[in-house]
Structures are given as C-alpha cells and as structure tokens.
Amino acid sequence: MFSKKEYLERREKLKQWVGSGLILLLGNDEVGMNFKDNTYPFRQDSSFLYFFGLPSPGLNAIINIDQNETIIFGDNPSIDDVVFLGAGLSLEKKAAEVGVNYIKPQVSFVDYVNEAIKKNTQIHYLPPYRAEHLLKLSLALGLPASDAHKGVSVKLIKGIVKLRSIKSAAEVQEIEAAVNTTVAMQYKAMEAARPGMYEADLYGAVQQIALAKGHNTSFPPIMTINGQILHNHYRRNMLKEGDMVLCDCGAEGYTHYAGDLTRTFPVAKKFTAKQKAIYDVVYNAYQAAVAMLVPGRQFMEVHLTACRKIVEGLIELGLMKGDVEAAVAEGAHTLFFQCGLGHLLGLDVHDMENLGEQYVGYTDGLKQRTDFGFKSLRLGRELEEGMVLTVEPGIYFIPELIALRKGEGKFKAFVNYDVLNDYVDFGGIRIEDVFLITANGYRLLGNKLPTTSDEIEAFRATGVRV
Numbered sequence: 001m002f003s004k005k006e007y008l009e010r011r012e013k014l015k016q017w018v019g020s021g022l023i024l025l026l027g028n029d030e031v032g033m034n035f036k037d038n039t040y041p042f043r044q045d046s047s048f049l050y051f052f053g054l055p056s057p058g059l060n061a062i063i064n065i066d067q068n069e070t071i072i073f074g075d076n077p078s079i080d081d082v083v084f085l086g087a088g089l090s091l092e093k094k095a096a097e098v099g100v101n102y103i104k105p106q107v108s109f110v111d112y113v114n115e116a117i118k119k120n121t122q123i124h125y126l127p128p129y130r131a132e133h134l135l136k137l138s139l140a141l142g143l144p145a146s147d148a149h150k151g152v153s154v155k156l157i158k159g160i161v162k163l164r165s166i167k168s169a170a171e172v173q174e175i176e177a178a179v180n181t182t183v184a185m186q187y188k189a190m191e192a193a194r195p196g197m198y199e200a201d202l203y204g205a206v207q208q209i210a211l212a213k214g215h216n217t218s219f220p221p222i223m224t225i226n227g228q229i230l231h232n233h234y235r236r237n238m239l240k241e242g243d244m245v246l247c248d249c250g251a252e253g254y255t256h257y258a259g260d261l262t263r264t265f266p267v268a269k270k271f272t273a274k275q276k277a278i279y280d281v282v283y284n285a286y287q288a289a290v291a292m293l294v295p296g297r298q299f300m301e302v303h304l305t306a307c308r309k310i311v312e313g314l315i316e317l318g319l320m321k322g323d324v325e326a327a328v329a330e331g332a333h334t335l336f337f338q339c340g341l342g343h344l345l346g347l348d349v350h351d352m353e354n355l356g357e358q359y360v361g362y363t364d365g366l367k368q369r370t371d372f373g374f375k376s377l378r379l380g381r382e383l384e385e386g387m388v389l390t391v392e393p394g395i396y397f398i399p400e401l402i403a404l405r406k407g408e409g410k411f412k413a414f415v416n417y418d419v420l421n422d423y424v425d426f427g428g429i430r431i432e433d434v435f436l437i438t439a440n441g442y443r444l445l446g447n448k449l450p451t452t453s454d455e456i457e458a459f460r461a462t463g464v465r466v
Helices: 004-018 046-052 079-085 091-097 108-118 131-141 145-151 154-165 169-192 199-213 273-290 299-316 324-330 357-361 399-408 417-423 453-462
Strands: 022-026 032-035 060-064 069-073 102-104 222-224 244-249 261-266 388-391 394-396 428-430 433-437 442-444
Touching: 004 022, 004 046, 004 060, 004 154, 022 046, 022 108, 022 131, 046 060, 046 154, 060 108, 069 108, 091 102, 102 108, 108 131, 131 145, 154 357, 169 199, 169 244, 169 261, 169 433, 169 453, 199 222, 199 244, 244 428, 261 428, 261 453, 273 299, 273 388, 273 394, 273 428, 273 433, 273 453, 299 324, 299 388, 399 417
Parallel strands: 069 102
Antiparallel strands: 022 060, 060 069, 222 244, 244 261, 388 433, 394 428, 433 442
C-alpha cells in the first residue's frame, strides 16, 4: 500500500470532481472454481485498490460527498477464517492505514444505498464487470441485474480516468519494479528455449519468476511459436529449429501494478534471413513510434507513423507496393498489423479497460474508430506527462486473413499476393516496451533487455546480458 496521505488525496480529488451524491466503489469477492472453498486466485478490483488500497475480498466502499463521510463495508474474520487463514489485522486497523475510520458490516451496504435513494440522492457507480457486482447493484438500486448498466455514472468514470491516467512517483516506482520482474521473465524465456522443448515448458519457467518475485502475472503469458495468433494461449507445440518464439508476458507486483513486455526470438541461435528482415521492419516501426512520444502528441499519430514504417519496410522487401500514404489510408497495412500500437498501463495491464476504451483512450472530440485494424487501438488521445504506456508494433502473417482479403480482391494496388504466398507459414513478430511520458519526452521503464535482432542473436549465442 501507499501512504495514508496519498489515498486521502486521491479520494478528495475524486469528491471534488464528482461534486455531490454517493460514490459506490465495489470490491471483488472470492469465487469458487469447482466448490466454495477451492477458489480462483483472488484479485481486488483496481479502482477499489486505487482509492482504498485494501486487497482483501468481501469489501465495498461508499464516499458520501454531501455528508463528507467515507465508509468501508466489510466484516472481520470469523473464528473459522482465523483457523484456516490466520488472524491478521482487524478491518478497523487495515482501514485506518488508508485513512478510513468508519466501518459498517457488509450486510448494511444495501440498506445504506436504499436509504440514500429514498432521499433522491444521486448514486454514482462504475460499469459492473463481475457477477457479484451485478448482484450487489441489483439489490442496492432495486433494479433487475440486466438493467444495472443503465445507471452507470459517466462523470465518475471520467473522474477516475483523469486521476488514474497520471501516475504518481510512488506508482511509477511500483510499475518499474513489475517491469523489472518482467525483464527477468523475458531473459529466462530466451535463455531456456531449445529445440525439443514445449511452449508449456517456457510458460512454466516465466510463470515461476512472476510468482516468486511478485503477486502473480498481470495476464496469462502468451508463449507461442504461432505468433500470428495475437493472443495465443495454446502451449502444446514443440519448439523446432527454424521456429520463432513470441513471448508476451507481464508480472504483477505485490501492490498489483503491472508489467508488460514482448520479445520475439529464434529457437536457433540466429534468425533466418527472412525472419531477420521482417524483425528489422518491426524494430524500425518501434523506433519511429518511440521517437514521437512527447506530451501533447496524439497517440493516434504515433500509431499511424508505425503503420507507415511497416508499409515502407514491406515495400522494400517486395511484399507491398505503391504509395505508402495511400496504402495506410486504404487500410492495406492491416493485412499485416491488425491491432493497436499500445495501451495505458498501471493497476491493469490494459489500464482501466473495464471503464470503457472510449473514456480511457479517447475524448469527447476524438472518437475510437470501429474499422478493422483501428478498433483494437486502445489509446488515441493526446499524451500527458505522467502517463505510462506500451509501444508494441508487430507484423503478423495470418493465412486465413490473407486468403480472405485476396478472395475479396482487396488491396491489390498495394499487396504483392504472389510474393506473400511464400510467407503464409511465417508466423508473427512483436516488440513491446513500457514508457513513462516525461515533461520533455519519455523514459523507458525497466532494466535493459535485448531489442534489436543483433542483440537478440548475441544473447542467444552467448547468454551474456546487455
């Protein structure tokens, strides 16, 4: 947890932004996998963590702006809890550490909200994304669960996005610690990969580092020789000479801040000539995008710059042709680069995604596009000092997509489909790092990791870290 002062300041800023009414911040509950006491690993709601810092299940909070009171609803451990889980601190002592001195039993949460509604108090709450949130809101608001989304407070969403988008020095320190653990995970994958291993072997090796050095992973690692599948979680393929491994992984620290890095490396000691050429195109796009990171610049512009660099590189390799600007305007680059360039990072690996991408990554004046290749761009708005984000260009040869576009007769002015036939089994390459936006530019977060194709080959050959 952070200092009491930081939590008090966060809540005070939120109160000032919202203005009046009741702010509901729902914590998460434990969920059984196959019976009640065999639970999934618990993870607290990120907005609850941001304002209250308590990682325990079974908690909810209300900020009553008009009466200037903040309440945590929850219960102290029963004797059965103590027997199986240990005593720990009382809820009163935990809450006092984050500046809350008013505790009520969990069961009184619904009654408190019901009474406020009777007084015509405005209720502010976030989009529910878990079953227990829907149930709590249904009971508290007197609505069918199916209608709970209808009363979501846009004002509350915008206030939380405004606060959580800009990281304090303490938050940056926690993120960088998670990134450094992620660097260790990436090194382990590159050190361990050998022909004859399975993807699952590497997955287990990097997962072990995350568990040993932090709370958990920030998302299930992507460890695959089929990098053209953007979020591939199948791990039963055997690594062979000539394959590349795409490792996209992240650690979550004890304070739940996330890391997220991707590297693509050869199973052999060196890339093939074809692999190295495509990797260098991706790296050139990465460099061009990173050079543009500065406060005031729209990330949409950064994304489009990366798209143009990818097209330029593929034209040089004979896979594409024609005018670069026209190709990007037509969307021809999306045959190879289907996803967004990056996303905000913080308490969530895709920070605040449950609040809605339009509110998090865009503005009232800049709407998120819905067309293929742009609808997955989670961040488009202007960069601000204190933001933490990823940059992750990639090139993906997806046989089904290539066949579809060729059959549709699309992008014939820009794509050499005959040459592309030799790449349908190529796979995919992605490079991803984490950056803090500073007053005059950016800072790469985390320890050094091999990034260029030459650096990766040197590490695969020698095991000497850069």
